[in-house]
Amino acid sequence: MKKIAALFGAGFITSSVFANVAQLDAQLKSQYPNLHFKNIAATEMAGLYSAKLDQQIVYLDESGKHIFVGQMLRLKDQKNLTQDLIKTEPSTKIDWHTLPFQDAIKIVKGNGQHQLAIFEDPNCPYCKQLEPQLDKLENVTLYIFLYPLRPQSLLPSKQVWCSVNRGYAWKNLIQRNLQPNASQYCDHPIDRNLLLGKKLNLVGTPTLIFPNGTMKTGLISAEEIQANW
Template sequence: MLKQFFILSLSLAFCSTSFANIETVKSKLAQQYPNVKIDNLQTTEMVGLYSGTLENQVIYVNEEAQHLFIGSMIRLKDQKNLTKDLALKQNTVDFKSLPLNDAVKSVRGNGKRQLAIFSDPNCPYCKTLEGNLAQLNDVTIYTFIYPIKTQSIIASKQVWCSANKDYAWKSLIQNGVKPTAAANCETPIERNLELGKKLGLHGTPAIIFSNGYKVMGAYPAAEIEKIWQQFGL
């Protein structure tokens, strides 16, 4: 794992040249490693090193597209973690703009920490995440039921039409107990599907932290706690 970088100040002339080389790096990656899909490729403060995202993780690649680095880039003069800022910028949505009234709300303890979850009841990883979320304390969880599987749509609407949405959701996602309520009320399910597409959620589960940081997958409770600590949430 990359442990430290020596940061160099770049001149405007070099920035212009380096920017032009982004396309060259993209081309080399496509030719030499077509199965390595790096998004958001851009220059960094370090000469000859480019940042990007690979499977939702910030990575660095050299100009020859022959070496990939994973780790934190620290600017020595002020000890600023540039990787942390980059991760937040590239995987952020506006949490305050989320229509929380369209989500199933669950409060644990004082509820001071907040998470928004996009989950499909027939997604096995969503079931795993639900178990992980149950280990968290002092959190408010907003679950946007997101039935990207067509067989999940009716059950999702039944959850929303239940008298106790939180209980109905947990019974379905954790125990496979289908709701008994009829799916004949007005639901936000279609809006949730549109919202997920707008946010670029092509799978489930998705976790959005209160600062807007977005991750995909069934993160363990300990990893969620680490992210809270990392961002001071």
């Protein structure tokens, strides 16, 4: 009887969650017909739902009156639940040859045989954590597309591009948090990069694009990077 009661309770909870998701979906479609929310799902936090809007992970309260944009972390183990959602998104193929490499910082290691394009925000913590993994790579050409999603990242991104040695300025900024000592007033590609990211439906940083067209978002290991070459 206890097992039956437990199963019944679990079934009731699951049905209730699905009902709430369906109710929220219907409410959003009724009140905001011009906004197209996809993949609405309950999160670990009671009364908060995740969804996809304009290629971005967002969060909604159960009333459908408020929307939250940002990263959700679980304090217990510091797990980034938003990154987990991003990783479950279907992989998207990019035409490598259409990328405007002239708008990226080019860094060559060794013979530069392997290639990798990365969209990065200098204040993105996962971009900073990606750096040690990139340092492990050998014989690679990196194309760093400055992609300042955060307002505070706009100025240093422009200053990096306007530096005499962009690769050196970028490494100092992303690895050592040393602000570039350069003007922001030069012909920079930042606006074009932001438009390109929107066109490519980038959902966050870092986003890595491989020559075979594979696109991956989030922190990945050097071994996983090499496996995609």
